[in-house]
Every structure is written in structure tokens, then in C-alpha cells.
Amino acid sequence: LARRVGFGLMLAMAAAGALLVVSQLVGCEHQAAAPRPVVPGSGPPAILFSSGNQGVLAACGCPSNPSGGLAKRQAMIEQYRRTRSGLVVVDAGDTLVDRPGAIKIKYVAMTLGRGGYDALGLGDQELGLGVPELQRLAREYKLPYICSNVRDGAGQFIFPPHVIRQVGGIRVGIFAVVADEAFGFPPQEWRKGLKVEPPLEAAKREVAELRPACDLIVALSHQRLMDTRELAAGAAGIDVVVSGHDERMLPKGEKMGEALLVAAGDEGRLLGAITMTRQPKGPPQLSLLMTELSAQVPDASWVTDLYWQYVKEAKDQPPPDWKDTPVPPAYESAEACGKCHQPEYDQWLTTRHAHAYASIKRSGRQDDPECILCHTIGYGRKGGFVSMAETPDLGRVTCQACHAVTSEHGPAAALKGAPKDPKLDPMININSRLCMSCHGPIQSPDFDYYVYKPQILHKPPKDEKK
Numbered sequence: 278l279a280r281r282v283g284f285g286l287m288l289a290m291a292a293a294g295a296l297l298v299v300s301q302l303v304g305c306e307h308q309a310a311a312p313r314p315v316v317p318g319s320g321p322p323a324i325l326f327s328s329g330n331q332g333v334l335a336a337c338g339c340p341s342n343p344s345g346g347l348a349k350r351q352a353m354i355e356q357y358r359r360t361r362s363g364l365v366v367v368d369a370g371d372t373l374v375d376r377p378g379a380i381k382i383k384y385v386a387m388t389l390g391r392g393g394y395d396a397l398g399l400g401d402q403e404l405g406l407g408v409p410e411l412q413r414l415a416r417e418y419k420l421p422y423i424c425s426n427v428r429d430g431a432g433q434f435i436f437p438p439h440v441i442r443q444v445g446g447i448r449v450g451i452f453a454v455v456a457d458e459a460f461g462f463p464p465q466e467w468r469k470g471l472k473v474e475p476p477l478e479a480a481k482r483e484v485a486e487l488r489p490a491c492d493l494i495v496a497l498s499h500q501r502l503m504d505t506r507e508l509a510a511g512a513a514g515i516d517v518v519v520s521g522h523d524e525r526m527l528p529k530g531e532k533m534g535e536a537l538l539v540a541a542g543d544e545g546r547l548l549g550a551i552t553m554t555r556q557p558k559g560p561p562q563l564s565l566l567m568t569e570l571s572a573q574v575p576d577a578s579w580v581t582d583l584y585w586q587y588v589k590e591a592k593d594q595p596p597p598d599w600k601d602t603p604v605p606p607a608y609e610s611a612e613a614c615g616k617c618h619q620p621e622y623d624q625w626l627t628t629r630h631a632h633a634y635a636s637i638k639r640s641g642r643q644d645d646p647e648c649i650l651c652h653t654i655g656y657g658r659k660g661g662f663v664s665m666a667e668t669p670d671l672g673r674v675t676c677q678a679c680h681a682v683t684s685e686h687g688p689a690a691a692l693k694g695a696p697k698d699p700k701l702d703p704m705i706n707i708n709s710r711l712c713m714s715c716h717g718p719i720q721s722p723d724f725d726y727y728v729y730k731p732q733i734l735h736k737p738p739k740d741e742k743k
């Protein structure tokens with residue numbers, strides 16, 4: 278509950294921030310019609326930070342979570358660039374798509390490469406692609422990855438350990454660390470042949486190296502928040518610690534010793550800005566503003582263009598791999614099940630699952646393979662959804678999304694004398710994990726099994742019937 282209250286507060290704050298910025302953005306869009314040389318802004322320099330974008334180019338536009346995505350983030354970055362005298366742009370990781378070979382990776386990398394970032398930290402999404410592939414992407418798309426605690430077999434850093442930028446007369450040193458144990462997602466293929474130094478040790482070494490040359494030291498820490506807190510408290514001399522990986526957001530930041538700890542969460546919905554004001558002595562004074570990349574924030578049109586290019590390319594390719602969810606032996610329409618389960622069918626028709634394709638159609642995004650994946654059944658699998666023209670019955674979240682059986686289950690199977698086969702049990706996989714294969718944190722941020730499940734039950738729970 279405490280988390281929810283904090284969250285509400287944050288959203289209110291962020292919404293106010295977004296409104297403020299939007300009015301300025303509209304003005305700028307107006308100017309874009311007649312391009313003129315970019316006049317550097319006169320506002321104080323700032324550090325922009327983000328994390329956890331998870332490969333989203335353009336937000337899905339659902340009412341449940343219209344926020345986030347690189348298109349909106351980019352619009353904000355460009356807005357800041359126009360109004361500030363200097364900018365350092367960083368990201369704390371989990372920004373790419375973690376499916377190796379996904380067509381989208383190229384487009385996300387292009388966006389990041391052209392986006393004017395100064396430093397990108399690594400997360401499990403990036404490392405999951407394997408270091409050689411990541412290094413190739415970095416070369417090809419000019420991605421400024423840094424990492425100060427991972428070395429290859431020859432003892433070389435896999436990416437530069439840090440960068441130094443000078444903005445508004447302030448020298449900012451940035452280094453990045455990533456947790457050794459990638460948070461219990463075995464097997465950690467990416468780790469083979471690499472040496473991962475404990476983040477705190479690497480941080481102390483970096484601070485010693487950067488301090489003499491820098492007025493301000495920024496650490497990008499891709500770890501659980503508790504470990505990031507430990508790093509902020511344990512490595513004296515860091516001024517700003519940007520948390521990555523952890524889902525928690527810190528709307529007001531946290532003071533950890535001398536350091537300001539900030540966190541934009543792991544869903545890419547927020548962009549943080551730390552304004553730096555120079556002091557006659559000592560490090561610059563810092564002030565934090567978190568902005569939600571909400572529906573009110575427009576998209577940077579060049580990123581949206583890349584998104585549509587991606588859709589065009591992806592549309593003609595085999596669909597992405599589906600996750601590890603139960604697969605029925607063959608796909609059937611809900612009507613086929615409804616023949617014997619009329620009451621369940623009638624109730625299902627009243628749920629949003631029965632109309633899921635309409636939502637992506639309404640958004641004009643029906644060609645985006647990722648949208649199709651969750652808003653239909655069996656896409657990319659044999660006999661599953663292909664298109665509304667070919668497989669109209671499968672253009673929704675049908676019975677088989679939750680009950681991975683065919684009409685052959687139960688009685689028909691029993692007649693054939695089959696013993697109780699768990700694969701024929703239509704209830705076998707119904708649990709929160711199943712729902713969350715579609716109700717993920719980005720598309721369904723409020724998902725709570727115990728709140729959502731009663732809404733789709735075919736009949737009222739037993740204790741309410743009496």
C-alpha cells in the first residue's frame with residue numbers, strides 16, 4: 278500500500294511537470310515548420326537520465342499505460358537541448374530488446390545512436406544479446422556504452438569504463454556498473470569468459486580516477502535498488518547515482534551520504550532531469566525534476582518514422598517468438614468450445630478478451646507484430662492467428678489463451694479410454710504467471726491477479742452465490 282501511495286504522489290508531480298513542458302513543446306513544433314539554426318538555450322545545464330525502456334519505440338497508446346517509449350523521450354531530450362546551455366544525457370540500461378536477432382533491435386539502436394546520448398549503461402536486456410553482438414551494435418550505430426566492471430578474457434574492458442563531459446563549465450565524469458548476478462535469470466550465457474568485478478570495488482576505483490579531473494561524478498548502477506543504495510553509501514565521492522534495473526522509482530530522489538540517488542524505474546515511463554547550478558566553491562547544486570512521458574508529451578517525429586519503418590520490415594518477416602506459455606495441440610475458435618460451454622462462452626463475449634483485436638485496429642497499429650502477439654491467439658505458431666482475412670476467429674484472446682486444450686479434451690478423450698492426461702486438463706496452467714505473459718508491467722501496470730481474475734470468471738465465486 279505504501280508503494281501505491283508514493284506512486285500516486287509521484288504521478289501528480291510528474292503530470293504537472295509534463296504539462297509545463299508540453300506547452301513549450303507545442304511552441305517548438307510550430308517553429309519546426311520553418312527550420313532555423315539551433316540557438317543554444319540559456320537555461321542552466323542539466324543531466325537527463327532514464328532507464329528500463331525495454332525496446333519500446335512508440336508507446337502502445339493504451340489507456341492503462343499510454344506512457345513511455347523512445348519517441349516521447351526523444352522529444353523531451355530535444356526540448357531540453359533547445360532550452361539549456363548544456364546537457365548530459367545518460368541511460369542506466371535495459372533499453373534494448375532482449376530477443377537476440379529481433380528486427381527491432383536495429384531500429385532501437387538507430388534511435389539511441391542518433392539521440393544524442395553521452396553514456397549508456399548496460400542491463401540484462403543488453404548483455405542477454407551477448408557481448409560480441411553488443412560490441413558490433415555499438416560500433417555500427419555509435420552507441421556510447423560504458424562499463425567499468427566487466428572485462429573480457431584478455432582483461433580488457435568490454436566498453437570504455439567512463440566518459441568525461443564538460444557542460445556549462447562543469448566537468449562531469451560518468452561511469453557505469455552492472456550487477457554480477459543477473460538477478461536470478463539463469464542461465465547467464467553472456468557471462469561466459471568474462472570477469473565481473475564487484476560493482477562497489479569498481480566504483481571506488483573509478484571515483485579515485487575521476488575525482489581529480491571532475492567537478493561532478495555520476496554513477497549508472499544497474500542492480501537491485503538495495504545494492505545501488507549500498508554503492509551510493511559505500512563509494513564516497515559520487516555525487517549522483519542513477520539506479521537501473523529496479524522497478525522502483527524515486528520521485529524526489531534520496532540523499533545517500535553525499536550522493537543524490539535517483540531512479541526512473543524499469544518501465545521507461547519517466548525522464549529525470551537534474552539541473553546543475555555552479556557554486557563559487559565545491560560541487561554544483563543539484564535539483565531534480567521527474568517528468569512522466571505521458572500521452573500529453575508528443576512523439577519526436579523522426580523516431581516515429583523509424584517505428585513505422587520497423588513495422589513495415591517486421592510485417593513481412595516471420596513473427597517474433599512467443600513466450601513460454603501453454604500451447605494447445607491445435608487452435609480452435611471460441612465458438613467451437615462454446616458448443617459445449619454456452620454459459621462460459623456468453624460470459625467470455627462480455628470481456629475485453631473477446632474484442633482484443635479491435636483495440637490494436639483502433640490504434641492503427643494492427644501491423645505491429647508485438648501488438649498482434651498479445652491481442653490475438655497463436656500468432657507465429659502453427660495453426661494460430663495469421664491475419665483477420667485468413668483467421669478472423671483467432672483475432673482475440675480466446676478460451677485457449679487460458680485453457681490449452683482442444684474440443685477433444687475430457688469426455689471425448691475419456692471415450693477413447695485415455696487415462697487422465699495432464700495435457701488434457703483444461704485448468705492446468707491457470708495462474709498469475711499465465712496472465713502475466715500478456716499482462717506485463719508495461720501494458721498492464723495495475724495488474725493484480727486477485728483483482729483481475731474475478732473480472733473474467735465465467736460465474737460468480739462460490740461464496741457470493743448464496
Ligand code: HEC
Pocket residue numbers: 629630632633634635636637650651652653674678679707708711712713714715716726729730731732733
Ligand atoms: C494472450 C494474452 C492474454 C492472456 C494470457 C491474458 N490476458 Fe487479459 N487481456 C489481454 C488483452 C490484450 C487485454 C485487453 C483487451 C482489449 O481491450 O483490447 C486483456 C484484458 C483483460 C482484462 C480487462 C481489463 C480492464 O481494464 O477492463 C482483465 C480483467 C483481464 N484481461 C484479466 C486476465 C486474467 C485474470 C488472465 C489470466 C487468468 C488474463 N487476463 C490472461 C491479454 C491477455
Ligand code: HEC
Pocket residue numbers: 335336337338339340341636637640642645647648649650651652714715716717720721722723724
Ligand atoms: C505483452 C502483451 C501486450 C502487448 C505486446 C501489447 N498489448 Fe495492448 N494490452 C495488453 C493488455 C494485457 C491490456 C489490458 C491492460 C489492462 O487493462 O490492464 C492491453 C490493453 C490495450 C489497449 C486498451 C484497450 C481498451 O479499450 O482499453 C490498447 C488500445 C492496446 N492494448 C493497444 C496495444 C498496441 C497498439 C500494442 C502494440 C504497440 C499493444 N497493445 C501491445 C497486452 C499487450
Ligand code: HEC
Pocket residue numbers: 611614615618621622623625630674675676677678679680707730733734735736
Ligand atoms: C483469461 C483467461 C480465461 C479465458 C480467456 C477463458 N477462461 Fe475459462 N476459466 C478461467 C478461469 C480463471 C476459470 C476458473 C478457475 C477457478 O475457478 O479457479 C475458468 C473456468 C472455466 C470452466 C470451468 C467452469 C467454470 O465456469 O468455472 C470452463 C468450462 C471454462 N472456463 C471454459 C471456457 C471457455 C469455453 C472459454 C472461451 C469461450 C473460456 N473458458 C475462456 C479463465 C479463462
Ligand code: HEC
Pocket residue numbers: 609613614615616617618676677680682683684685686687688689703704
Ligand atoms: C464436445 C463437448 C465439448 C467441447 C467442444 C469442449 N468441451 Fe470443455 N468440457 C466438456 C465437458 C463434458 C466437461 C466436463 C467434464 C470434464 O471435465 O472432462 C468439460 C470441461 C471443461 C473445463 C473445466 C474443467 C474442470 O476441471 O473443471 C474447461 C476449462 C473446458 N472444458 C474448456 C474447454 C475449451 C477451452 C474448449 C475448446 C477448445 C472446450 N472445453 C471444448 C465438453 C466439451
